[in-house]
Amino acid sequence: MSPKRKLLHYGIPFASREPVLDYMKKSEVVIKQLLKVLMNGLNLHEIDETKELLLMGSMRTNLNYYPKCPNPELTVGVGRHSDASTLTILLQDEIGGLFVRGNDGDNWIHVPPIKGSLVINVGDALQIISNGKYRSVKHRVVANGSKNRISIPIFVNPRPIDMIGPFPELIENGEKPIYKQVLYSDYVKHFFCKAHDGKETVVFAEL
Ligand SMILES: O=C(O)CCC(=O)C(=O)O
Numbered sequence: 001m002s003p004k005r006k007l008l009h010y011g012i013p014f015a016s017r018e019p020v021l022d023y024m025k026k027s028e029v030v031i032k033q034l035l036k037v038l039m040n041g042l043n044l045h046e047i048d049e050t051k052e053l054l055l056m057g058s059m060r061t062n063l064n065y066y067p068k069c070p071n072p073e074l075t076v077g078v079g080r081h082s083d084a085s086t087l088t089i090l091l092q093d094e095i096g097g098l099f100v101r102g103n104d105g106d107n108w109i110h111v112p113p114i115k116g117s118l119v120i121n122v123g124d125a126l127q128i129i130s131n132g133k134y135r136s137v138k139h140r141v142v143a144n145g146s147k148n149r150i151s152i153p154i155f156v157n158p159r160p161i162d163m164i165g166p167f168p169e170l171i172e173n174g175e176k177p178i179y180k181q182v183l184y185s186d187y188v189k190h191f192f193c194k195a196h197d198g199k200e201t202v203v204f205a206e207l
């Protein structure tokens with residue numbers, strides 16, 4: 001792991017810290033591979049240190065626990081939102097309840113849990129960095145009436161101190177930038193200062 005990269009584990013109970021950090025470190029192999037493929041899709045064939053830090057300079061994990069809810073229709077599990085990350089690597093148990101918004105924008109698709117699989121979501125930071133080529137996915141979680149649910153997302157992020165904006169190579173190729181440069185910590189502050197609101201957060205970075 002690059003010495004400049006940060007794995008954040010604040011609030012994770014002490015007993016779980018080591019396995020969680022180990023899981024995060026091991027996930028880097030998959031994350032690097034995914035980013036390599038995604039960057040190839042943008043015609044960027046080399047991920048230098050600057051790019052690597054922008055794409056995965058900081059990683060954070062959550063341990064989500066959704067207690068069973070006797071009246072699931074009266075509550076919101078997690079409201080519709082897209083993640084502020086570049087990528088989110090989500091491990092979910094066998095209960096289900098995660099829905100993603102379909103491409104045509106008016107249907108919710110259940111993401112069925114498949115044993116041994118990970119769900120990979122594109123986040124807002126990658127949408128901004130790729131100048132809209134990769135689009136973050138809107139998703140939500142519904143509560144379950146009879147079973148508790150656990151999910152563990154790893155949010156792969158730029159560092160808070162990074163300015164994020166479309167990669168210069170994309171703009172040099174004559175593309176019109178649709179996003180401005182924003183300080184990633186400002187983006188995250190904006191993300192958390194309001195209730196989840198679908199994909200509205202990314203408007204913060206629009207030109
Ligand atoms: O629990 C899940 O499946 C997803 C949670 C989520 O969207 C999030 O933590 O950002």
Ligand SMILES: [Fe+2]
Binds near residue numbers: 081
């Ligand atoms: Fe999410």
